Amino acid sequence: MSRWRHPLLILAAALMLLPILWAALVSTRPQDAIIGARLLTMPSLDAIAANYGRAVTASPLFGFIGNGIAVCSLILFFQVLIMVPAGYALAKLRFPGRETLWGGVLLGLMVPAPVLAMPLFVMVAMLGLMDSLPALVLPWVVSSLGIFLMRQFFRRVPDEIIEAARLDGLSELELLVRVLLPLARPTLGAFAIISLVAHWNELYWPSIVVTSAERATPPFGVMLFQTQEAGTEYGALMAGALIIALPLVAAFLLLQRRFIEGLVAMK
Numbered sequence: 001m002s003r004w005r006h007p008l009l010i011l012a013a014a015l016m017l018l019p020i021l022w023a024a025l026v027s028t029r030p031q032d033a034i035i036g037a038r039l040l041t042m043p044s045l046d047a048i049a050a051n052y053g054r055a056v057t058a059s060p061l062f063g064f065i066g067n068g069i070a071v072c073s074l075i076l077f078f079q080v081l082i083m084v085p086a087g088y089a090l091a092k093l094r095f096p097g098r099e100t101l102w103g104g105v106l107l108g109l110m111v112p113a114p115v116l117a118m119p120l121f122v123m124v125a126m127l128g129l130m131d132s133l134p135a136l137v138l139p140w141v142v143s144s145l146g147i148f149l150m151r152q153f154f155r156r157v158p159d160e161i162i163e164a165a166r167l168d169g170l171s172e173l174e175l176l177v178r179v180l181l182p183l184a185r186p187t188l189g190a191f192a193i194i195s196l197v198a199h200w201n202e203l204y205w206p207s208i209v210v211t212s213a214e215r216a217t218p219p220f221g222v223m224l225f226q227t228q229e230a231g232t233e234y235g236a237l238m239a240g241a242l243i244i245a246l247p248l249v250a251a252f253l254l255l256q257r258r259f260i261e262g263l264v265a266m267k
Contacts, residue, residue, distance in 0.1 A: 055240035064221030078141035087150025108144030
């Protein structure tokens, strides 16, 4: 079986990359080549300039990207701010109701996000936060997955390290920040990639609470671009989709080492 491992992995990678390669191919062709029989001809520099130029100028594409960066960064910041102490408390501290809280975390892992869309929408509307940055951020600042991962990581940390730090006079906050947090970097890096990919690609929730292009996140912005500006200009649409994917690719390249280390640590 081991001799088939690499061919199977290469085949799986090729299948996953095929839609991206096809989008890149479409973005370099004129409209008549896309809908005709000339899609596999050589790329046209004029078509590339026209498609990418229209993608950038026909809609506030960089505004969508800026909104996505702001939303994903704020969500990740608050998720880490909450999940690190929560995971530490559930793993190493003894307090009344700990098992009940842990059961709530597990329940949160089992409930699909769309199930919560209606109550979250009612809460956002009652607070008057529709079509705002808080409406996109606040519902996701508590991550059951993040708390679960941090708890599992802290459970593997020897108690002797924690006791030694306490004997040195460190408070629980200093112990968490100065001793445990550096050890948790691989897990945090893996979770960061998961969170960024999930919320960068989120379309369902923004389509509920966003009513203007000024607050549109990247996927929702591409959908608006398709329906309002690009129409059937598939070359410009694919060019916009590729441009919007670039920040996510850059984030993965930046965090890939931590991501792989985190996956290995989860075994």
